[in-house]
Amino acid sequence: MNEYKLQEEIERYLNGEMSPAELKQFELLRKENTTVDAKINEHKDFTKLLKQYSDRLALEGRLNAIHDEIDVHTLAEELMVHPSWVVRLWRNHHSKISVAASVTIFAILSVMFLTGKMTNQDSQYIALRREVGNLKNKTDKINQKLSQNNKNEKFSSVEKFRGTGFAITSNGLIATNYHVINGADSVYVQNSAGRSFKAKVLYTEPASDIAILKIVDTAFRNLGAIPYTFKKTESDLAESVYTYGYPQDAPHFDDGKLTSEVGLNGDSLDYQVSVSVNAGNSGSPLMDSKGNVIGIVQAKQTQLEGVHFAIKTSYLLDAIHNIPADSLTRKINLNTKNTLAGLSLVQQVKKLNNYVFIVKVYQ
Amino acid sequence: MNKELKDSIPTDSEVILGILNNSESVLKRMYVAYFPMILQLIINNNGTADDAKDIYQEAVIILYNKIKAGDFELSSKLKTFIYSVCRRLWLKRLSHMSRFGGDIRDFHDHMHVEDEVEKQGEMDIQFSKMESALQLLGEPCKTIMEDFYIHNLSMQDICEKFGYTNADNAKTQKYKCLQRLKKLFFQ
Numbered sequence: 001m002n003e004y005k006l007q008e009e010i011e012r013y014l015n016g017e018m019s020p021a022e023l024k025q026f027e028l029l030r031k032e033n034t035t036v037d038a039k040i041n042e043h044k045d046f047t048k049l050l051k052q053y054s055d056r057l058a059l060e061g062r063l064n065a066i067h068d069e070i071d072v073h074t075l076a077e078e079l080m081v082h083p084s085w086v087v088r089l090w091r092n093h094h095s096k097i098s099v100a101a102s103v104t105i106f107a108i109l110s111v112m113f114l115t116g117k118m119t120n121q122d123s124q125y126i127a128l129r130r131e132v133g134n135l136k137n138k139t140d141k142i143n144q145k146l147s148q149n150n151k152n153e154k155f156s157s158v159e160k161f162r163g164t165g166f167a168i169t170s171n172g173l174i175a176t177n178y179h180v181i182n183g184a185d186s187v188y189v190q191n192s193a194g195r196s197f198k199a200k201v202l203y204t205e206p207a208s209d210i211a212i213l214k215i216v217d218t219a220f221r222n223l224g225a226i227p228y229t230f231k232k233t234e235s236d237l238a239e240s241v242y243t244y245g246y247p248q249d250a251p252h253f254d255d256g257k258l259t260s261e262v263g264l265n266g267d268s269l270d271y272q273v274s275v276s277v278n279a280g281n282s283g284s285p286l287m288d289s290k291g292n293v294i295g296i297v298q299a300k301q302t303q304l305e306g307v308h309f310a311i312k313t314s315y316l317l318d319a320i321h322n323i324p325a326d327s328l329t330r331k332i333n334l335n336t337k338n339t340l341a342g343l344s345l346v347q348q349v350k351k352l353n354n355y356v357f358i359v360k361v362y363q
Numbered sequence: 364m365n366k367e368l369k370d371s372i373p374t375d376s377e378v379i380l381g382i383l384n385n386s387e388s389v390l391k392r393m394y395v396a397y398f399p400m401i402l403q404l405i406i407n408n409n410g411t412a413d414d415a416k417d418i419y420q421e422a423v424i425i426l427y428n429k430i431k432a433g434d435f436e437l438s439s440k441l442k443t444f445i446y447s448v449c450r451r452l453w454l455k456r457l458s459h460m461s462r463f464g465g466d467i468r469d470f471h472d473h474m475h476v477e478d479e480v481e482k483q484g485e486m487d488i489q490f491s492k493m494e495s496a497l498q499l500l501g502e503p504c505k506t507i508m509e510d511f512y513i514h515n516l517s518m519q520d521i522c523e524k525f526g527y528t529n530a531d532n533a534k535t536q537k538y539k540c541l542q543r544l545k546k547l548f549f550q
Binding site: 056063 | 390391395398402412415416420423424427486489490493494509512513534535538541
């Protein structure tokens with residue numbers, strides 16, 4: 001049976017056009033011959049697909065006809081969700097906005113990096129110290145102008161830096177901060193009456209930021225008994241404290257509380273106090289209410305309000321103890337009799353007046 | 364039939380019965396009733412009105428065939444079924460065009476219809492193969508095939524229509540055409 005003949009038979013078979021006898025014979029053939037069976041199935045599927053395909057085309061035609069009657073444009077206008085202008089702006093320009101944002105972030109980060117805002121805490125402390133120095137420079141410039149106007153001023157040249165110092169002995173030993181006199185060519189101290197005396201740096205302890213000066217001026221007379229004593233033990237939190245110093249030409253008083261027994265980053269060298277101090281206050285005595293010196297005003301934290309530091313007296317006492325014996329004419333006898341103890345704050349400060357000096361530094 | 368009735372949404376069982384009875388008006392009412400829902404879905408998810416038409420018609424065809432095949436169970440609302448199929452088809456289309464941002468704005472509830480969509484996808488591939496095979500076949504074979512296998516014309520009618528001298532010639536021609544079509548389709 002050739003292909004053509006077989007094909008015809010298959011079609012007749014599938015269309016049910018065969019006589020019962022033919023049908024029986026053909027089904028027998030189909031059962032025996034698997035290739036014939038496969039051919040039948042293939043033809044059946046193929047013609048079915050052809051039919052389905054045409055049905056699909058017809059249905060699509062019907063749907064298209066229906067669709068053409070719908071006013072799609074008006075419907076679309078109605079159904080479009082109109083997002084807010086922010087969302088539309090974002091959808092239309094999100095790539096541009098993203099680029100702009102990244103550039104901005106990069107720029108901010110670079111600026112922060114270059115200006116040192118991103119460096120760690122340690123260097124922040126150094127920056128802080130420099131900040132204090134800058135402030136001092138500014139006030140010093142004002143002080144320079146003021147002192148130039150002062151007809152009584154003995155010196156033709158003007159000092160470069162200023163701080164405060166206070167007497168530790170009646171024969172003219174003055175305590176101040178090392179950073180006040182650091183790099184000095186010559187140092188003068190000026191008392192409350194406006195008299196200046198030449199002084200020399202007797203001893204320094206840079207690690208604890210302490211310097212001891214000695215007045216070497218021949219015009220200097222003995223100060224008389226020191227009214228305050230030096231407290232050896234640590235003072236307690238919340239104790240009332242005050243300072244007396246020279247942030248400007250006139251003496252300046254301020255008081256507050258002892259707020260922490262440790263300084264910046266837990267530094268045990270310092271107290272933190274809520275006394276507001278300014279440039280020029282460096283080296284001022286920090287007094288408690290009983291007339292004891294408990295510290296030396298040192299620095300302040302520029303980024304935090306009301307955070308100021310003072311070196312504990314114990315470090316001052318250590319420094320005094322460490323002064324080499326050969327640089328002294330006689331042994332240091334620290335005052336042990338406190339004459340401020342029973343006095344009111346006003347009286348205490350009045351007495352203190354004679355023993356606190358402006359330290360003037362020339363370079 | 365007044366306009367009011369024509370535009371009203373047919374009930375789900377009305378649609379099923381209508382399609383089984385080849386009712387043109389029910390098909391039309393259903394088509395008109397649910398198209399806005401799909402248009403809304405597509406145009407608010409990066410598509411155009413033409414995309415909406417394509418997707419919607421594909422979904423209607425799936426529904427139509429399912430009803431005709433008798434295996435459409437009214438387990439969910441017709442509306443949900445159509446919406447879900449369109450949503451699935453559109454997600455497929457979007458990812459195919461790499462325009463899918465991973466997020467679709469939904470307007471209605473939807474259900475899982477992956478199987479239906481998958482089946483339809485296979486059929487579509489077969490149909491597009493058939494379409495291109497018929498295109499390549501050319502005339503008069505294409506018309507002979509259509510007349511005989513689709514429109515069920517007899518060999519005698521075809522013989523007269525194409526002016527063959529006798530039915531045997533027509534049969535031989537038809538046989539050759541079918542062999543060529545199969546060859547084109549299966550290659």
